[in-house]
Amino acid sequence: MSGMVHVYTGSGKGKTTAAFGLAVRAVGAEKNVYIAQFVKGMKYSELNSLSKIEKIEIKQYGLNYFINGKAEEADIEAARKGLAEVAEILKSGEYELVILDEANIAVYYQLFSAAELIEVIEKRNPEVEVVITGRYADDKVIEYADLVTEMKEIKHYYKKGVKARVGIEK
Template sequence: MEKGYVHVFTGNGKGKTTAAIGLAIRAAGAGMRVFFGQFIKQGEYSEIKALKRFEDLITIEQFGLGRFTNEKPELEDIQAARKGLDRARQVMASGQYDMVILDEANVAVKFGLIQVQELLGLIINKPEPLELVITGRYASPRIIEMADMVTEFQAKKHYYERGTKARVGIEM
């Protein structure tokens, strides 16, 4: 592509990561190489298993310890996120990928795992043809302003509110 854009998927509704995965699969279907980096998350979720079926075109790396919640992060959580940020810089500069997805990067900023200025730096220094996708609730107004496209997912109703647990293949 001649010009790549910056997409932000944010909001309190379900489906941000799922939308990014759909975009990754669409890109892979067009022969594009995709880097899918997940902040905070760790584990073999169904979404990761699905993406691994496209391992010739989609590279997946996780930069979380799988334990971080809405509390103050521990040093190990911050170090894992910093590793992800450094890896994102390296991947974006490599020229090996057509699309880079930074899943839950907005959440990593919100809870101090990485700084908003660092995420803004990725946007500012994005190579022209690279498509960059940033997901996660709590997107900073500064990130939203810099993005070319922003989709806000809004929760209206969810069975989780009635006590339904996350289900394999649907929520995890």
């Protein structure tokens, strides 16, 4: 059976959390997992947890958090280097599940194109399951995917001034 391509997108909370939950499930089935975090370069609580699980490897391909700002050349270089590394990882078949966390955001901010992302995924070992997370999924990525889930924000305490909390949002 071939690996599928999932997209978790939308304005709601939970895209990365859903992908990481799938990573834990995959490890429970004795699968190896690679998580590539694009855009993100900061340390998050989930990194502490997942780095303790032997069958999960995580690497960040982001520098600073620029979402409210603008990507700089160094951000673009980091993302493109990451995409090149991920291309090799996907081809190798060493990992049965590869999560491309915030790859949709990387496309949205033009760190690399949707066509480049799809090309890398297209050339993967056919057994590798791929998950792409992040808001603003490009229409081409949505069309390419086998499964697309949209997280829709209905209500969020952030709008009442609650900042991201350690262990919950970061």
